[in-house]
Amino acid sequence: MNLNATVSFLAPIQEDITAIETLMRSQAEGHNPDLQAAFNLLLSAGGKRIRPAVTMLAGRMLGGEHMRLIKLSAAIELLHTATLVHDDLIDGSLLRRGMPTLNSRWSPGATVLTGDFVFARAANMAAQTESIAVMKLFAHTLTVIVEGEINQLFSSRCKADREAYHKRIYAKTASLFETASQSAALISPTASQEMIDAMRLYGYHIGMAFQVVDDILDFTSDASSLGKPVGSDLRSGIITLPAILYAENYPHDPCAQDLIEGNCIQDPERQAELISAIRGSDAILESHHEAERYIGIALENLRKVPASPERYSLEDLAQYIVRREF
Numbered sequence: 001m002n003l004n005a006t007v008s009f010l011a012p013i014q015e016d017i018t019a020i021e022t023l024m025r026s027q028a029e030g031h032n033p034d035l036q037a038a039f040n041l042l043l044s045a046g047g048k049r050i051r052p053a054v055t056m057l058a059g060r061m062l063g064g065e066h067m068r069l070i071k072l073s074a075a076i077e078l079l080h081t082a083t084l085v086h087d088d089l090i091d092g093s094l095l096r097r098g099m100p101t102l103n104s105r106w107s108p109g110a111t112v113l114t115g116d117f118v119f120a121r122a123a124n125m126a127a128q129t130e131s132i133a134v135m136k137l138f139a140h141t142l143t144v145i146v147e148g149e150i151n152q153l154f155s156s157r158c159k160a161d162r163e164a165y166h167k168r169i170y171a172k173t174a175s176l177f178e179t180a181s182q183s184a185a186l187i188s189p190t191a192s193q194e195m196i197d198a199m200r201l202y203g204y205h206i207g208m209a210f211q212v213v214d215d216i217l218d219f220t221s222d223a224s225s226l227g228k229p230v231g232s233d234l235r236s237g238i239i240t241l242p243a244i245l246y247a248e249n250y251p252h253d254p255c256a257q258d259l260i261e262g263n264c265i266q267d268p269e270r271q272a273e274l275i276s277a278i279r280g281s282d283a284i285l286e287s288h289h290e291a292e293r294y295i296g297i298a299l300e301n302l303r304k305v306p307a308s309p310e311r312y313s314l315e316d317l318a319q320y321i322v323r324r325e326f
Helices: 008-028 033-044 050-061 066-091 108-127 132-154 162-186 193-220 241-249 254-261 268-279 283-302 309-323
Strands: none
Touching: 008 033, 008 050, 008 066, 008 108, 008 309, 033 066, 033 108, 050 066, 050 162, 050 193, 050 309, 066 108, 066 132, 066 162, 108 132, 132 162, 162 193, 162 241, 193 241, 193 268, 193 283, 193 309, 241 254, 241 268, 241 283, 254 268, 268 283, 283 309
């Protein structure tokens, strides 16, 4: 899907998104040719570029200096890209967005080092904003993301636990959305502390909604659209909101009992039966209602900022998050 052609909130910043892409691609120039090739492969895989859109729109809305916002947006998207490199390796994913992952072509060592390189270039871009507050926030966010991955690996598999789920999706997704909106406010001269706080809460809530919708689509889309098997998280022992709600609503289902007790369901036939049951249950609609609740809170906070074209675009972006499909 060509996102740029299908959503209105990108129209005012189309030239900015192009400049961000160009700046990201320049980060591998002058380095090892194989590294450059891998870097270009990662960026060519595309992506929604929603995080840099949040950064640019928030910064422009609050009067941020253009080039600092371009650099900050590139830093945010490079950090996101680096986490995907490591995620795919950890999960053993061979496809992302229907395209081969880096680890499907390179050795684990080369993949890790490429991810590390992208992290380093992201940090360099963040430093070029010349904001100590942004650099501190950037470092904190990276820590949150990595710790979340470690917790997912060692302590939160196979169990239907709402609190653990919300912590996990904050670390995995919402923390970076929060940083995208808050850091843009931090380098914008007209932003009061109230506005900075409002933008942080906007980013947090759209990030939580974004991951909830991703988790819904993992059940409701088809394998060709997802680029991976339907219900792949559940198959790998990662219990997301639709499965948690199903377990809460149907506790007498033997598979639901396994989720409540934290027992991994290993048998492929039982996995398929549970995925089908979740797809056909009210847990999908309930999950979507939770995503909409997050978006409602995000919009309440956004409206603490004076009306402007950029604010309207951020409102459209928030609504897009809960309406998107593959």
